[in-house]
Amino acid sequence: MKGKTCCNAMRYHSSSHCPVHSSPFECPDWLILHDEATGNYGIIIHDGGQSYIKIDYCPWCGHKLGSEKRLFRK
Template sequence: MIADRNHPEPRYRDMEMDPGDHCCSQMAYAVSEDDLPVRYKPKTREWGIDYLGGPSYYLLEYCPWCGKKLPSDLTEEWYRRVEQLGHEDPWLVEDEDLPEALRSDRWWKEAGL
């Protein structure tokens, strides 16, 4: 069968994926697939869809595949914790100046958030 942009074949590579931190295997697949504009930011637990041609993404509140409400994003909490370490502007702090847990999803997993 010849691939045709007007009648593309769906891909089903997600079926075998372990959902991990995601709500379902489709989401796990989407964030792992470079050809799809779906992002996951573990540090602040955000899922989003990339704007075309830009670095920004639009936050997802529900999973487009399984319909579950996604856990709340932790951007404000991350901000607060970095401020408590004495950094006046957390967005300007380089990763290497932060404790290792705050550079990844470890801080919120350890806190049970």
């Protein structure tokens, strides 16, 4: 499975593909944006625009986000 998430809560909130809203910015229930281009995660700001606050750690389990490929380098 591609794009493995750290915990169930993060997986749920970052990939809840709403049947009504095609964009996460339009959906009031969509909390976490996963920017696949950069690998960043962010909390979506529902102000009508397309802004989000980048987060470095999972708010639920505290796992470090965004640089998983380098995490396991020895």
